[in-house]
Amino acid sequence: MINTSEKLFPAGSFPSWPMAGEEEERALLETLEAGQWGTLGSRALQFAERFGEYLGAKRVICVNTGTQALELLLRACGIGRGDEVIVPPYTFVATVSAVAWVGAMPVFADVDLDTGCLDAESVRKCVTPRTKAILAVHVAGRPCDMDALSRIAQENHILLLEDAAHAHGSSWKGVKAGNLADAAAFSFQSSKMLTGGEGGAIVTNNEAIFARAWQYHNSGRALEGGGELGGEVLMGTNGRMAEWEATILLQQLERLDAQCAKRTEGAAILDGALREAPGIALPPRDERVTSWSGFLYQFRWTGGCPRDSFVAKLAEAGLPCSAGYPPLYRMGMLRDQSFERSTGCAFGSEPRCPKAERLGDEAVWFKGRGLLAPKDTLRRAGEAIARIARECL
Numbered sequence: 001m002i003n004t005s006e007k008l009f010p011a012g013s014f015p016s017w018p019m020a021g022e023e024e025e026r027a028l029l030e031t032l033e034a035g036q037w038g039t040l041g042s043r044a045l046q047f048a049e050r051f052g053e054y055l056g057a058k059r060v061i062c063v064n065t066g067t068q069a070l071e072l073l074l075r076a077c078g079i080g081r082g083d084e085v086i087v088p089p090y091t092f093v094a095t096v097s098a099v100a101w102v103g104a105m106p107v108f109a110d111v112d113l114d115t116g117c118l119d120a121e122s123v124r125k126c127v128t129p130r131t132k133a134i135l136a137v138h139v140a141g142r143p144c145d146m147d148a149l150s151r152i153a154q155e156n157h158i159l160l161l162e163d164a165a166h167a168h169g170s171s172w173k174g175v176k177a178g179n180l181a182d183a184a185a186f187s188f189q190s191s192k193m194l195t196g197g198e199g200g201a202i203v204t205n206n207e208a209i210f211a212r213a214w215q216y217h218n219s220g221r222a223l224e225g226g227g228e229l230g231g232e233v234l235m236g237t238n239g240r241m242a243e244w245e246a247t248i249l250l251q252q253l254e255r256l257d258a259q260c261a262k263r264t265e266g267a268a269i270l271d272g273a274l275r276e277a278p279g280i281a282l283p284p285r286d287e288r289v290t291s292w293s294g295f296l297y298q299f300r301w302t303g304g305c306p307r308d309s310f311v312a313k314l315a316e317a318g319l320p321c322s323a324g325y326p327p328l329y330r331m332g333m334l335r336d337q338s339f340e341r342s343t344g345c346a347f348g349s350e351p352r353c354p355k356a357e358r359l360g361d362e363a364v365w366f367k368g369r370g371l372l373a374p375k376d377t378l379r380r381a382g383e384a385i386a387r388i389a390r391e392c393l
């Protein structure tokens, strides 16, 4: 029996996040001295180009948050009132609020119990004549089954979009997340594995989506106008990224692949300790996932004590753990007055997504920053989780 009141892992045992060094410091000073602080200076454009190269995608637009990236992307796809977008309930609020903010109706499909990613069969059942897109979230950085989702999108002539906020550096059959569908949105908020503090990006190979998203993010200005208002001005917003964020992102991108590899190694150490642990269900491997961002190490707690008590014990021991997402349709946002104002109708009865609900009760996250700890710390972390699991059975 371990005494969990004594911190097994005192503060400092796991790295803090975000991480920066002299490179970021120097680059920020250069931007300061260059005097071009507003966006569409050199940095945001340079980062868009580099990130596009990294993903193998043609077009990237830097924006100020992941939430804005989603909203602008949906608008650029022509999605609005009267349309439906299929979303998972096991996600961050922005995936769903973005759909409602553009006036469309989110329709909840169930998820895979182990990964939290959209379940293709459930998605298929949600398609109606009003469906315009599937918005797939690569939960915890693990890509969704993009083969199955692409098939459904093609058969029904609807768009497949990615919310890649967890998936910087993840790949599906050798292709980077963010370049697996018609278009994608990224977040660079401070918990993300590629971060500028805040920020987001829209990624696409589709020139029409790109041109409209560009205009919408730049107060309606056309790309060809050199930043001037004139020609056809759309009803846009200011979604531009600050040069500071882009400056840091350029440096962070240099670190990304090595950090992803280290987090993947760290996860393998936890896998080794937890594979046989009682009350712990690890997601099965999928050979089609060829690289992983390491945003969150997610597993299910199936032991006797409530998941929240188990997580509280992990946190007490100093482990960087928390509970996963509750099903989003239980969070009240769909009953907020702005939902109805925006979409033009009230959300109907509460959906039933049994697997998302069960995962909402069972999911445990070990945060990605923790996976960057020294190997020995991770070995001890795995042993401690397994021991606490035995105690909580």
Ligand SMILES: Cc1ncc(COP(=O)(O)O)c(C=O)c1O
Residues within 6 Å of the ligand: 065, 066, 067, 068, 091, 092, 094, 095, 137, 163, 165, 166, 186, 187, 188, 189, 198, 199, 200
């Ligand atoms: C899945 C998902 N989508 C969208 C977002 C929104 O990103 P941001 O916080 O940059 O607006 C987040 C952020 O946590 C997220 O986790």
